[in-house]
Amino acid sequence: MIRSVAVFGATGSIGGSALDVIARHPGRLRASVLAAGRDVDALVALCIRHRPDHAVIARDDALLDLRAGLQAAGLATVAHAGTAALDALAADPGACDTVVAAIVGAAGLDSTLAALRAGKRVLLANKESLVLAGALMMRAARDAGATIVPIDSEHNAIHQCLPADGDCSGVARIVLTASGGPFRGRGRESLAEVTPAQAVAHPKWSMGPKISVDSATLMNKGLELIEAHHLFAMPSDRLDVLVHPQSLVHSLVEFIDGSTLAQLGLPDMRTALAVGLGSPARIASGVSGLDLLQHGRLDFEAPDTDAFPCLALARAALVAGGTAPALLNAANEIAVSAFLQGRIGFLAIPALVEHVLDALPSGPAASLDALRDADQHARRVAGRAIDSGTVA
Known part of the structure; x- marks a missing residue:
């Protein structure tokens, strides 16, 4: 039986590695859904090579461009746009049985949860989903009989x-x-x-x-x-x-x-992806032996941890529990984005995360809504700190 694989984050580095492994095993694996964030041309190029049943672009206003690109390439691939379409395909038993969850950041949470609640096999490369809502995700997997195979090289190593x-x-x-x-x-x-x-x-x-x-x-x-x-x-x-x-x-x-x-x-992500895609069998990944x-x-x-205090901040959030990891993750996303834009310095990243954790005490992580509220509150506090120059 051929395993039908949805690759969410197909145009990223992990998505590219996953598609490389899939292409090596046409009798065992097939990319049935490809999803990307903004780059319509890159997504169409991948569809030409892998011929999925469905393609999803995150931007609603890019749907017409995606549809036109697929039609121009003579593909029968159905075009979709937006997170609702992504979540629906993640849950659809006819669209895929396996999901490579490689959308960066908290944006990947909903589709990952949808796949887990549908009992899918999820190759999890989106660490923020577990950080933000780990207890909820693991409960969803247990309740639906879903399988989580971590694709981070470290967690995949532990898994093995x-x-x-x-x-x-x-x-x-x-x-x-x-x-x-x-x-x-x-x-x-x-x-x-x-x-x-x-x-x-x-x-x-x-x-x-x-x-x-x-x-x-x-x-x-x-x-x-x-x-x-x-x-x-x-x-x-x-x-x-x-x-x-x-x-x-x-x-x-x-x-x-x-x-x-x-x-x-x-150090090649294709090894971990091959473990997840082929399990319980071992399949060729394209990576040489050691x-x-x-x-x-x-x-x-x-x-x-003096030069790199983020590690200690994350452990403190883990010990605090509740919404603390969600606060940590949200503050870090804002801080990294600001650093990449040149708005704050490198050392301001841990300083901003610490500022948010000090300003917002951890609360119960009783529901996804509570975690989303914590996430948004942390982003607002972090944004204000950057705008005011409190952290620079």
Whole structure:
């Protein structure tokens, strides 16, 4: 049986990697839905290559352009626009059985929840969904019998190391690895003049600008701590982070008998995507095997939370619980956007996040509406702080 895959965020780096893996297995996988944010031409080009049943552009005003582009290419692909269409296709059993959730930011939450509530297999590459509404998402997956396969290299590594039956009673702790980003080893003072171009130049991964900046601040790893808490039902005191600059050991799981299992591989998202797309079988990803003799050494060090305080801020939000992770995520999205626009400096990113967390106490995360309210409140507070020059 061919697995029908919806790729949400198809024109991004993760979407491109997913489509590369899918194209390698025409007898096993098919891209049935492609969704993108703004770039109609790029989406049409992908449709020409992969011939999906449906294509979705986020902008409602781009529907006519998308439809015209598909017709000009002689494709039968049906054009859609807007989040409602995306959510409907995520839930539609005839449209797909698997969803690659790779829309960046909180914008990916609704379609991910729709897929989970429909009992789909979800390859989750959108960490903000779990950070914002992790408890709700995991409950939705359990209630509908959906399967979540994390596609972040770290969580996918943990997924591979844990028992297949999901029994984590023998796990002592989980250790996430971090590359350290482009500024590893630099002191706090030296980061004051960092430019957006420098921050997005990740030494190991090819990623979008927002995720690259998160890696540079170590917020990416902080968000991953919160993700791991939800995905693997692991408390904060049993989650650790090690900086591993070679990015070959993607995470480790320590068991109560003294054993530690690690997943190693070249830093290429196609490996994790192949695990999710092919499971329970192992399928070719296009990634070469790991030659340890060639790489020679594996180094590990503790993260520097003085130079990179975002990691400590994320752990504090995890411990606080409730709406605190949603506040953290929203404040970080506003801060990173302002930094990329040149409105605030690099060190203002953690300062703004801390300002929002101090200004807004955590409340109960009883519903999606409560989490959305917290998200919007945090964005307003962060925006006012930027506009007033409180944080610069």
